[in-house]
Amino acid sequence: MTACPPREEHSGLIQLNDDLIRALERISEQRSVSVPDLVSELISNWVADQERAFAETATRKDPSVSPQPSRREAPQVSHRFRTAVSQLGTPSRIHEILSECFVSLGLDVQELQDIETSSGRAIVAWVAQALKMGSDWTAWLDFVISIDEASCRTLYQTMVGSQPEGDADLTDIVAEALNIMQGAVKASFEKEGVLVALPFLPKAVKRATTVVQPSGSAMGFAKRYVTPGLCMDVGILENLVVCERSSLDRLQVYDVLATDVVPKGAGMTLVKAWTPLTERLIEKLIAFQRREPVRVEVLRPSASSQWAFEVFSEEFTAKGR
Amino acid sequence: MEAITALVIDDSPVMRKMIERGLRSCGLEIKEVLQAGDGVEGVEVLAASSVTVVLCDMNMPRADGLDFLKSSTPYRKDLRPPVILVTTEEAHEPRVSEALSMGAGHIKKPFTAQQLHDRIVSALSGAPS
Numbered sequence: 001m002t003a004c005p006p007r008e009e010h011s012g013l014i015q016l017n018d019d020l021i022r023a024l025e026r027i028s029e030q031r032s033v034s035v036p037d038l039v040s041e042l043i044s045n046w047v048a049d050q051e052r053a054f055a056e057t058a059t060r061k062d063p064s065v066s067p068q069p070s071r072r073e074a075p076q077v078s079h080r081f082r083t084a085v086s087q088l089g090t091p092s093r094i095h096e097i098l099s100e101c102f103v104s105l106g107l108d109v110q111e112l113q114d115i116e117t118s119s120g121r122a123i124v125a126w127v128a129q130a131l132k133m134g135s136d137w138t139a140w141l142d143f144v145i146s147i148d149e150a151s152c153r154t155l156y157q158t159m160v161g162s163q164p165e166g167d168a169d170l171t172d173i174v175a176e177a178l179n180i181m182q183g184a185v186k187a188s189f190e191k192e193g194v195l196v197a198l199p200f201l202p203k204a205v206k207r208a209t210t211v212v213q214p215s216g217s218a219m220g221f222a223k224r225y226v227t228p229g230l231c232m233d234v235g236i237l238e239n240l241v242v243c244e245r246s247s248l249d250r251l252q253v254y255d256v257l258a259t260d261v262v263p264k265g266a267g268m269t270l271v272k273a274w275t276p277l278t279e280r281l282i283e284k285l286i287a288f289q290r291r292e293p294v295r296v297e298v299l300r301p302s303a304s305s306q307w308a309f310e311v312f313s314e315e316f317t318a319k320g321r
Numbered sequence: 322m323e324a325i326t327a328l329v330i331d332d333s334p335v336m337r338k339m340i341e342r343g344l345r346s347c348g349l350e351i352k353e354v355l356q357a358g359d360g361v362e363g364v365e366v367l368a369a370s371s372v373t374v375v376l377c378d379m380n381m382p383r384a385d386g387l388d389f390l391k392s393s394t395p396y397r398k399d400l401r402p403p404v405i406l407v408t409t410e411e412a413h414e415p416r417v418s419e420a421l422s423m424g425a426g427h428i429k430k431p432f433t434a435q436q437l438h439d440r441i442v443s444a445l446s447g448a449p450s
Contacts, residue, residue, distance in 0.1 A: 172335035
């Protein structure tokens with residue numbers, strides 16, 4: 001038999017709830033928002049905090065291998081997040097869109113396989129989109145392509161009409177194919193009224209990499225496309241967007257500005273929305289703040305993007321965003 | 322129509338090759354295909370050369386398609402040479418529609434040689450994209 005808790009604890013809990021309700025009623029009046037909406041907002045923020053904390057605990061000791069979640073670490077996906085990614089009817093609609101891309105690139109898809117991981121391929125490419133529905137940033141979509149060198153030569157021959165001259169041509173063509181694919185998915189989202197930010201340019205690198213689902217993310221789409229002379233793995237990872245107002249001392253490289261930074265006194269845009277922050281940009285903002293306060297709203301990169309920043313670090317250094 | 326000198330601006334060398342291939346197979350007489358890796362280089366080439374048409378990527382590091390359009394204005398009197406944006410983005414997207422309002426044309430990747438031909442002919446004749 002379970003003993004009842006001491007009465008004082010009950011009293012404390014009831015007292016706290018009363019305080020909370022009074023506080024909510026006060027805020028409700030100040031903001032002209034109903035109490036149920038405020039509660040919903042609080043819960044939503046709490047879920048986002050929990051998921052961010054979850055994502056931040058993902059360990060990435062070896063950047064060539066993104067961490068495989070254990071069964072107990074199943075991705076925590078909020079209702080809001082599901083709503084965002086179901087907008088396109090994934091994965092069937094995404095498959096339709098990508099198949100159209102293959103056709104437009106001159107590739108005839110003969111076989112399609114479901115995959116869980118992609119390994120042993122020589123070249124990997126990545127890009128990420130942030131989705132905004134209504135007034136809320138809802139999801140990061142991380143697109144990853146993994147392809148072997150022979151397939152890459154077929155891709156190059158098909159798209160360019162000549163033989164690649166070196167590794168740069170091989171990585172470049174995969175990045176371009178990924179760019180076309182993400183562009184087609186982006187256009188479909190936008191037709192559904194979703195705003196899509198593309199803060200980073202597609203990156204590709206020649207490096208044997210195992211691509212698996214990082215902790216804190218959900219595998220939205222993972223297929224192996226087989227055409228004559230070509231085998232390409234395409235994955236789309238879904239991650240929750242954490243969008244928050246940040247003081248400048250908490251900014252980090254690769255945080256993405258959610259809005260233009262327009263200090264009141266400057267009268268002009270200091271940094272455009274959707275710009276990924278670099279050390280130099282953060283320094284610039286901090287220097288500006290010595291003249292007047294600067295507040296920024298940023299999208300924190302996803303767990304999948306953190307993996308990509310490590311795999312493509314040289315590309316980021318050489319080409320910027 | 323006179324032989325065309327095209328300026329292709331794209332940070333991807335492969336994409337520049339693909340556009341050049343499209344230009345040389347689209348049925349137009351091509352005199353020369355000049356290349357630049359971003360908007361800054363693009364303005365430099367434009368300032369130093371006689372160019373008939375510019376094919377410019379939108380998303381590039383350093384200076385993107387919009388930056389190129391703005392900074393190339395002194396070298397494009399009466400919007401000549403015309404600029405055609407080559408991008409995966411749709412015409413209605415904010416940055417593309419801003420570029421269109423500045424007189425640029427637009428072609429969506431991937432494109433066929435015929436689509437490239439039609440877009441260039443239309444841009445050179447001054448027709449809206």
